[in-house]
Amino acid sequence: MKNKKILLAARPRGAVEESHFRLVEAEIPRADDGEFVVRNHFLSLDPYMRGRMDESKSYAASAVVGEVMVGTAVGEVIESNHPKFKAGDFVETRTGWQLYGKSNGGGARKIDPNYVPLSAYLGAVGMPGVTAWIGLNEHGKPKAGETVVVSAASGAVGGTAGQLAKLKGCRAVGVAGGRAKCDYVVNELGFDACVDYKAGNLDANLKAACPKGIDVYFDNVGGPVLNAVLGHMNAFSRIALCGQISGYDDPDALAVKNFRAFLVNRINLRGFICSDHLELWKPALTELGQLLHDGKIKYRESIAEGLENAPAAFIGLLKGKNFGKQLVKLI
């Protein structure tokens, strides 16, 4: 038995390609004192990883060329010399894109696959869910009856954000790419409406979907969708700026034309990432776990099979080809 790892082979200039990654084999690591070894079942693929591939200043340290690509995974402890984790425990760790990882417990959490499915700890009951919870509750602060628009609405973050808004009594309006995603957002996730940004008429369709204007915009994409949304924001509305996937390859695509709207409507915009608010993870995860366990929030997954397919799946994610939370099944 060997470990397999995907390394960051080179930093992209513009679009990510498979050549920026390299698959290698290695020995399965052994646990020293205070460490454990995990066999990963699912690897999470998330848009934030694009930022880690760059050397340019971002909110987290860059991934290192020649080392395992950064990422979070869930799996089972197979060997432990750590007092708090034992063989057979299920854990979420930041061991990156590999089949087997070693951890000293930092950033690791025990999880219970009998409470919600194992993979959900990478989605609605993990970082994406917490991101949705923080952005909506701490920054968006919607009141019942207000209109909340969420971009990338079929994704792990957006889908959760919109469902949380519905649970608060808001009108939830999604923006997603394509009819199938929009149908899912409305029919399965229970949003009130969903605008297909690929269908054209974004501005008119947003207006129709938000007859009382927009009070909260949870933005995962930036660019043209943000520009369109700005024209419909109400006075004293809020924008929780969570992601800018439309411009990760080309920051110029994120230019905002209608900046006057921020003053005219006294908009409050806040960029945030979930790790800014570590104190909120516990209450957020507790609530999200309960909601998922009780069937009050739903999610969907795109699952790539095998570590070797992670680069292609990640490239697809950046292009919006995934449908729901993108995972790689490793076992």
Place this chain on the structure above:
Amino acid sequence: MKNKKILLAARPRGAVEESHFRLVEAEIPRADDGEFVVRNHFLSLDPYMRGRMDESKSYAASAVVGEVMVGTAVGEVIESNHPKFKAGDFVETRTGWQLYGKSNGGGARKIDPNYVPLSAYLGAVGMPGVTAWIGLNEHGKPKAGETVVVSAASGAVGGTAGQLAKLKGCRAVGVAGGRAKCDYVVNELGFDACVDYKAGNLDANLKAACPKGIDVYFDNVGGPVLNAVLGHMNAFSRIALCGQISGYDDPDALAVKNFRAFLVNRINLRGFICSDHLELWKPALTELGQLLHDGKIKYRESIAEGLENAPAAFIGLLKGKNFGKQLVKLI
């Protein structure tokens, strides 16, 4: 004796010209029951008035074509049938661009020219001062030692904002147009530095003036200055968006290119106008009056002589030709 009024004659498309105004004579108004008549001494000219000239959606109702141009003035009550105001009182009213105005007391306040100079009630101890106070204290929230950048730093709002930041123990850095204004901002108002945006090298000069980056940006101008500032904002920094004078004639000039900075640095931006916070006017004016009375904040005025020169002075204000608070002396 006759009254003189300046009417809004036509709405501008693009730049304001004198032909958009019309000077007319009229009878001096008489006070009915519950009213008083004021003889105005100073008329305030402020950038917000440009927005009132448009029909397009803004945060306040448009001025009406064919009626007196909106504005605030200070003067002396010459006739009163109002229980709270008597002849000889000095008052600030929203009677607009005219020598004599009639008020029912709504939006009027009694002022004391023996405490601070009469015209200061249109500047540091009036709407501009309150705007500076609210933007800095409620939205910027600077801590001692932080760097606060203020655009239009020699103006009524910006000059006050920077001096308030200094009083809080911050590093205050102005942005202004031309060497004379920058010298005044540093030497008279006591800012730590001032960058001349007309001198070129805005980006490098901002960087040099803000060696620890920017924690708070109090923005009165938008456009190229905002774009440059965004490149130097620190993590968790704040932008109090108060004005966008660089784009009042052409909103496209307000486009923000480096929007990625908002996410990378988790910037909190809030558009605001002082009338959003009526509950803060009393504490703000009390503090500002005391500071001015005690000589702890300074200001400068550009005074046009005579109502007939108000349009030219206003056009100059929009082009940055004023130096300090722009007033029109009416008496």
